[in-house]
Amino acid sequence: MIITDFKIRCCSVPGKGFVPQMLKSSGSSDEIEFLVYTLTTECGYSASSFGFAAKSAHGSALLAMKSLRPLFIGQNALNREKIWQDFRKADRWWSHLPIYSYGPADICLWILGSLKANQPLYQYIGGFKNQVPVYCSSLVLADSEAYVAEALAVKDAGFKAYKLHPPNQNIEEDLAIHRTVRDAVGNDFNLMSDPVAAYSLNEMVRFAQELEKLNYLWLEEPLPDEAFSALRELKSKVNIPIVGAEVLAKHPYSVAEVIATNVVDSVRADVSWSGGITGVLKTANLAEAFHRNCEIHTSIFHPLELVNLHICASISNNSYLELLWPTDIFDFGLKQPIDINNGIATLPQAAGLGIDFDWDFIDNHTFQLIET
Template identity: 45%
Template sequence: MPQIKHIEIRACRADAADPVLAATLPGGSTPDFLVVTLRTHEGLMGTSFGFGGLNAVATGAVLSTVKPFFLGRDPFDRERNWQEFRKFNRKWNHVPIYAYGPYDNACWDIVGKQAGLPVYKLLGPARDRVPTYASSMFLPDTAAYAAEALSVMQAGFHGYKLHPPGTFTEDLAAYRAVREAVGRDFALMADPVAAYRLDEALRVGRVLEQLNYLWFEEPLWDEDFRGLRTLAQSLDIPIAATETLAGQQYASAHYAAEGAVDIIRTDVSWRGGITAVMRTAHVAEALGLRCELHTCIYHALEIVNLHCALAISNAEFFEVLYPMSDYDFGLKTPLRIEDGYIYPPEGPGLGIDYDWDYIDDHTVEIY
């Protein structure tokens, strides 16, 4: 069986914009990113983008601490690798939540190429396309949200999610204006990114119910177990959370079983890669809950997320950040979205057609 003999981590800087300003997510800038490539003795290569954070050089250095664990390992041994990494990491490393995912994704890429099949075929597809919604950045005013939501609907997307300004009064105005702009039946979601106190979240949730929003996402910090459970038990609108929790499916299962969430959130970037996403989705399904995938930001990672979405029967939508032009770099073949549905690539493995010239031109450090 193949063994991983070489690992390369590229730290890439795509935009000279102020990274601290970019982290406020106003849109209009291209974030730092990582590219992790595993090579086997037999010449098979697996690649995945990784989260770059504020500084890809710093996050690349963090990911490099995982390299010694994977060198010499079989990329097919995903369960062995998963279990042994948990022990390895607990004893010394304690890496951030974004560190393991790119390695796992790259292993799946190798496995799919060896099999000559797309990864979603190996996972077992439930469908061949996924309805897609557009997710806003933090826009300057209420009118901007209403105008963008209308443009998203007219472009054929199946829904629109607000990341509102983050203050109670402004957010309520934005929620109302967007509903008025798109009509009663277009799918809307709210994601204030942990902006509220519990009392505020209860009041906002009741307004969202009246406005026919589909779900209320991360109104409190993901770590606020008691607060989220209070919301989930007090409101009719589903509460979505867990995308930033450490502990992958283990933590999500606890939240779900104890009634702290109605919809579990996960993704292949922050939550442990394809292996963890599929485990999380199955836990949610066993408990009768939906598992909606969180955007991976970069389109090269959205394709990895898509392989999972195609094989998850309890996920209704696929999320992409809007405007999409901020995140479509590093690919020769863009995301395929037609009539509001996203379709997978058909090549073996992850099927991603990387633009290596672009990646080379923006690499600032190699580990």
């Protein structure tokens, strides 16, 4: 399966008024940009993957194309480990790509392999289960009332847990929001918190201790992922599980120290920011060797969440699939939605991803095609 072509589409969609400014492109106040990578082989197989684009699809695509196309063309698509190691060397010497550049290309390699094997992706990886519980995460909302309404909607829809991304303007306000949400949903529903490293170590010790009293399931990214010493100190002073490492570059190598020296209780990884399927599997297997979970982090766009779902079904040390709420904001690019019933996602059984891309939608939202 020799790779003969490598293309990247630059795409954008309206933000629908829900999405925080931080997720939108720099060129428009209401546009979300993304990429679609496509690899083609000499034997007629092709595979595509959505990709994160940060603030510029054009800029992200150019960087990826100039660095990755020469690396991939002429390679056997089944030699994923060779390509991974070749990329590691090339990226160190000169490319220094963003953490989200390699993942989509690696995903395409795995899809090509599963198509050739005529197997669902999760079984080609190494199936563990065919259903996965789903939880939903908030965007940044205005006030307690908005978080309560959303948490209740998530619970009523049958999802298995809800995670808050608080406003992070004032620690007292954030704690009040967490208390109000717990009161609203009751004690029989799992809640998590992700303050995105908003406060100091001392403030976060207090924050974590308050969440313990409220029976929150975990505290995610309480401090910057690279703040190993501070995270270890926080972890030594609280009982709530600390989860992190999603934004560390160069998984699994950067995460090895996090796991081995007890920086967090569980690590985070996803197919977008952690090096594609290969990177996530390496991190998940490393975590498993230390009897720790690798909780799969949202990749935002549902065609990538579908890949995350296949990962969740392929490893034993993960609890949930994560989706952003409202789930329909990023539910585009697939011909049919991910099969979720009462908070349980069921894996598709067709070869590859199992759900086709909606190419009419993608073509209608492509503003540039990068081919060289």
